[in-house]
Amino acid sequence: MPALNPIANWLENEQACSARWHAENNSPPPKRIIIADDTLSADTAYRLASQGTALLWRGDYQNGRQLLQALARRVDKKKKLARAKNKPDSPPTLLDAFNQHRLHQSQRTQLLNKLLIELDADATIPLRRAPDVQDACWASLGDTHEPFLLSLRALQGIIGAHEWRKKGVFIAALGRPIHVHYGVFSPNRGEYLNLVAQAPLPATNLAFDIGTGSGVLAAVLAQRGVKNIIATDQDPRALACARENIDRLGYGKAIDLQDVDLFPAGTSPLIVCNPPWLPAKPTTPIERAIYDPESSMLLGFLNGLAAHLQAGGEGWLIMSDLAEHLGLRSREFLTQAIATAGLRVLDRIDAHPQHPKAMDASDPLHAARSAEITSLWRLTHA
Helix, strand or coil: CCCCCCEEEECCCCCCEEECCCCCHHHHCCCEEEEECCCCCHHHHHCCCCCCEEEEECCCCHHHHHHHHHHHHHHHHHHHHHHHCCCCCCCHHHHHHHHHHHHHHHHHHHHHCCCEEEECCCCCCCCCCCCCCCCHHHHHCCCCCEEEEEEEEEEEEEEEHHHHHHHHHEEECCCCEECCCCCCCCCCCCHHHHHHHHHHCCCCCCCCCCECCHHHHHHHHHHHCCEEEEEEEECHHHHHHHHHHHHCCCCCCECCCCCCCCCCCCEEEEEEEEECEEECCCCCCCCCHCCCCHHHHHHHHHHHHHHHEEEEEEEEEEEHHHHHHHHCCCHHHHHHHHHHEEEEEEEEECCCCCCCCHHCHHHHHHCHHHHEEEEEEEEEEE
């Protein structure tokens, strides 16, 4: 955990206390922190958290988990009541539904993050019935040299991410799992991976993988017989994650990882990019894999592709049209951006979503998710 993390301050037993503060979204420490334990009711905790007061948990660890669940139930109940009370005369648009969904998720996260927990310098939890979280914290945050505070919800995310890292995410296109680090986007949507596994290769001597993340697309290309792959990213967590996966899969000699913004030096007959699909602002680092403000990475890839693509080569853009269904951008935006970048479309290979949310009729964005199509655009020089 970086030594420059800010300090959180509070009073406990009439003594001034402090500890390092960790928040993945770099939010500042809470201004008001009070001590909470097993005597605190869920209703009182909800009222205090709603007023902006953070609660540092000193009770039984498992009771703290139950309190967090109770707070979540109250937040969601309030949303349902407000939706029933303020039901509009006409159904909201999908863009309205998307904005309302993001607003609720943001407000929900802010409130639930008010329940805090302190860990000792060795990343142990000094509470009754607390689990051993040392390995999970060290893997996610690095070495911890002094006590630190974070939200209990964030700690649960760290624990869950560590378990998934150990278990791995099975990738059908590889026939093996990918092990994803904390803070790195998990490749749990197989349709876009299958597109890369099945599209006809223009060459097998060299490829660039732009924004490699977990390294999964570079690994798929290596498995398909591409002899040399340069995979780029600027996120230290992503680069470490990709390195581990590539070495575990035995592709270390074929794949060169580079800390580069978008394109490496030189040209290639195949350049692959799976940028974030939604032009909106991320609220946490991991959301940068989903949200691309003002389509900056998408446009950066398209506008730089022609200069880095060899004659007769192909750029593979993997994109979902969910943004169009949500009203976040027009249907003409992508085709116009391709033409403006001096490119033309050789082919487009489509896949329908297979993930559970596309089948969940209770999801407020179900209409958009069920209509979504993920495409691999085969691009070349105009």
